[in-house]
Amino acid sequence: MSVEEQQRRSRRSPRGHWAVTFAVLAIAVSAFTLLQSMVVPVLGLIAVEMDTDMSTATWVLTAYLLSASICTPLLGRVGDVVGKQKMLVVTMAALAIGSLVAALATDIWVLILARVLQGAGGGVLPLSFGIIRDEFPERSRTTALSVIAALGSVGFAVGIVVAGPIVDGLGYAWLFWLPMGVTALAAVATAFFVPSSPVAERTRLPLLPAVLLAGWLVALLLGISRGNEWGWASLPVLGLLVAAGLLAVGWVVVENRARVPMIDMRMMRQRGVWTSNVVGGFVGFGMFSSFGFLPQFLQTPSSAGYGFGATIAESGHILLPSAIASFVIGFATAPLVKRLGARVVVVAGTLMTAVAFGSIAVWHDQVWQIVAATTLQGLGNGLVFGSLAGVVIASVPASQTGVASGMNANIRSIGGSVGSAVMAGVVTAHVGVGGLPAEGGYVIGFALIAVAMVLAALVACAIPGAGGPTGRAPRRVASPRRTVAPTMRRVLAPGSSVGV
Structure with a gap:
């Protein structure tokens, strides 16, 4: 039995049975991802209810993405330092409030402002x-x-599906009342049933890298999200994008020189990390x-020469098979990865999504x-995220699990923000x-989008063929600048490895 397994068993108590822990984590991740997307089909309704224009109403989604993009890596790192279970309770409480x-x-x-606070829930993925x-x-x-990873994809699709019935039957405020109850219960369940996590490192939090990371993400996503309204060649947008570039460079420089970096840049250069x-x-x-524009496409009246004049609920029903497919394939992904390797599975998933969007x-x-195309897309997304x-x-040591997985989830949100802005620019230009x-x-x-998925497939070809979850232990990434707890010294001792 490995040293890591012995330590895990010694910590486990009756309340910390892994099956119970999994149920709590699944509820927490589902609540976060549902909140991410349930407002997408009803932004127009929110604009009417709040007596505002559509551009301002869009910030209900944008603010959430901005906050999640910043909080995801930060809370993942804090969890590595102070304990993942404690931070998961805090994250669930923030979502509930x-x-x-x-x-x-x-x-x-x-x-x-409430959506900004909800964005702190982004930490649920790396912590889980x-x-x-x-x-x-x-x-x-x-x-x-x-x-758990597949739930990130499924939850987004399900949120769009259930938004219509909730709004029709209860009103749009219940898009928040229902998640509030679920996340509050998840916070209590985390406190009582999820075992206290080991603290991998005892050190100060890297404040300057955190501020710089927040700065360039805010500038980048703000510039992208407002580009269509302000004009891509306007001074504010260009200024934000230039500021994002400068702050990003400064962040990388500081991270490389910091005695206690927030994100180890050598870790980010690992092939399994950067390709993912x-x-x-x-x-x-x-x-x-x-999924931000398919409901709009489906709801367009057929008098426009396309579209089906679907209601919010009907457009959700059309997209339901995609969510089901993504969730079901999540259970088959692990056996496929063990049999074929992560590289083959991810390449297949990205090519499936490319075919799906090309067919649409x-x-x-x-x-x-x-329905056929989005179902194929759901299968592809489930394979990739799973x-x-x-x-x-599997590519990083245990001490960097939270921040590495958090950054991956964060980059997914950044990609989504870019994609939404690009799609909006293309659609509204015609x-x-x-x-x-x-x-x-x-x-x-x-x-x-289909072209982007083909590019993703090309990058996926560089994923380590036998590394990660296929069984072979990954190469260790140890930072001599870190202060590692005694238990971690034993795990990372010469000749040992940290694998999944």
Whole structure:
């Protein structure tokens, strides 16, 4: 028995059974991902209810993505330092409080502020990945990672599906009341049933790298999200993008020189890490942009020459098979990875999504064509997300599990923000009958997503063939500048390895 397994067993108590822990983590991740997307099909309704314009209402989604992009890596790193279980309780509490404020909000800016608070829930993904690695038996770890990762994709699609019935039956405020109850219960369950995590490092938090990371992410995503409204060649947008570039360079320099870096740049250069991050960014590009605009496409009246005049609920029903497919394939991903290797599974998943989006661009005259394509896309996303988490975690030491997986989830959000902005720019640039977007804009947009997925497949070919969750121990990445706890010294001792 390995030293890591002995330490895990010595910590486990009856309340910390891994199956119970998995159930709590699944609920927490599902709540976060649902909140990510449930507002997408009802932004127009929120604009009417809050008496504001559509551009301002869009910040209900943008603010959430901005906050999650910043909080995901930060809370993952804090969890590595102070304990993942403690930070997961804090994260769930922030989601619950943010949901309460959003449900009670009567002003658009109060709602946007509540969404910023909800964005702290981004930490649930890296913290969950880290807890699984710390607490789960080796035979169950890969499957648990695959299912939790797949929930990130499934939750986004399900959020769009359930938004219509909730709004029709209860009102849009219940898009926040229901998650508030679930996340509050998840916080309590985490405190009582998830075992306390080992603290891998006792050190000060890297404040300057955190500020710089937040700075360039805010500047980048703000510039991208407002580019269509302000003009891509306008001084504010160009200034934000230039500032993002400068701050990003400064962040990398500081991280490389910091005695206690927030993100070890040598870790980010590991092949399993950088390939997973690039693929995750491309897939996020496709997922957010497609599901952000497919409901709009489906809800367009047929008098425009395309579309089906679907209601919010009907458009959700059309996309439901995609969510089901993504969830079901999550259970089969781990066996496929063990049999074929992560590289083959991820390449297959990205090519499936490329075919799906390409077919939507060409064939979209019948509802069954949309259902078939989005179902294929759901299968592809499930394969990719269910594999990437294991590749990243297997490529880094246990002390960096939280921040590495958090950065991967964060890059997915950044890719989604870029994708949404690009899709919006393409679609709104083509105006058709009655001021509605022209069909050609959607065709070009979905074709661009298909191209992005082909690029993702090319990058996925560089994923380590036998590393990660296929069974071979990854190369160690140890930082001599870190102060590692005694237990970690034993795990990272010469001749030992940290694997999944």
